[in-house]
Amino acid sequence: MRKTSFLFALLVMHGAAMAQAGFGESHVQHSLAADINSAGLVAGEIRNENGQRRAVVYRDGRVTHLGTLGGTDSYTSAINTAGTVTGGALDGSNRWRAFRWQAGAGMRDLGTLGGGSSLGIAINQAGTIAGYADVEDGNFHAFVHDGEKMTDLGTLGGRSSYATGINNRGMVVGAAQLENGYRRAFVWTASNGMRDLGTLGGRVSAATAINDSGMVAGASETADHKWHAFLHDGTKMIDLGAMIAKGQSYATGINAAGDVVGTIRFRDNAPLTFVYKDGRMRIHPNRNALYETGKITDDGKVVGAHYTGHRYQALSVPSTVDLAYKAKPSDYMLVTLLVLMLGWCLRKGYVHWRHGVLGKPAIY
Known part of the structure; x- marks a missing residue:
């Protein structure tokens, strides 16, 4: 039995050699990575067994809790190179408020556009934050906050809008309602205002x-009422979903090189991550992959979370995946251990059979 236990322990060690996920949270907690900066600082959240969310930043095994604005919950959406974080936090009146967090300064409420709530979604290297906030009539509008004031970006003729991305040139993207109530992807600039990007x-x-070249990623309904990821190059919308055989697709991030990342959902199957790079569509296998796909960094990391069957754990994976499996030294050790275990089982089986034939006790 001691031999069996030893072999089993080695098998477990082989599995443990895989990439570690999470922020070191307990086994009853969940974690999610929202963004990662060039210094390797990850912005994310940890959720406890009661569903309470707490914004965190994580690096090299150390978790920093960002706190709240007087309420119980908070979460992060984005982080820039300086380590400035934005997201949403509950205040003492149980309203979600957009925040700016900086080490040493803590969490600051960005206010609203006259309503009760707001959320920070994106941040650029200058620290300008984009998101959306309630207005006085109860609807919500996209905003940019330059560190001093919040600017209402308006709509495309409808009642509501929200911002989801901002680049280092101050260009903002998101979705805004038309007069007929349908929402359209938009790009906003301070000089030209909000422009409708159309649909597929x-x-x-x-x-x-959006990246600094003005390339935009997102998702659009098609003529047959399916959702397809798209890349807008500044002049036209390119259908990325047409390169994917099955399922609905949604782009969630784009980096400086124009690589687009997103998720594919097909019926009740687990979602898959896709990466559009150099004109080619790559779909990650679901083995050790992301369940929730977020952003892609300039050095090719894709952040989000994977699902272990009972909880989510923050994870970053490379954007380029070689689908041809390459054996590792530990794989050869695993095969050797399996052969040894099989040989041990066959030997014991033979002894058991031989003792049975001779009428002796069939014990190990």
Whole structure:
């Protein structure tokens, strides 16, 4: 039995050699990575067994809790190179408020556009934050906050809008309602205001990210009422979902090189991550992959969370995945251990059979 236990322990050690996930939270907690900066500082959240969310930053095994604005919950959405974080936190009146967090200064409430709530969604290297906030009539509008004041970006003729991305040139993307009530992906600049990016033939679309070249990623309804990820190059909308055989697709991030990342959902199957790079569509296998896909960094990391069957754990994976499996030294050790275990089982089985034939006790 001691031999069996030893072999089993080695098998477990082989599995443990895989990439570690999470922020070191307990086994009853969940974690999610929202963004990661060039210094390796991850912005995310930890959720306890009661569903309470807490904004955190994480690096090298150390978790820093960002706190709240007087309420119980908070979460992060984005982080820039300086380590400035934005997201949402509950205040003492149980209202969600957009925040700016900086080490040493803590969490600061960014206010609203006249209503009760707001959320910070994106931040650029200058620290300008984009998101959306309630207005006086009860609707919500996209905003930018430059550190001093919150600016209302308006709509495309409808009642509501929200911002999801901002680049270092101050260009903002998101979705805004038309006069007929349908939402459209938009790009906003201080000089030209809000521009409708159109659709892939359907009624609605939404932008989720923009890089410094002005390339926009998002998702649009098609003429046959399916959702397809898109890349807008500044002049036209390119259908990325058409490169994917099955399922609905949604782009969630874009980096400086124009690589687009997103998620594919097909019926009740687990979602898959896709990466559009150098004109090619790559779909990550679901083995050790992301369940929730977020952003892609300039050095090719994709952040989000994977699902272990009972909880989510924060995880970053490379954007380029070689689908041809390459054996590792530990794999050869595993095969050797399996052969040894099989040989041990066969030997014991033979002894058991031989003792049975001779009428002796069949014991190990």
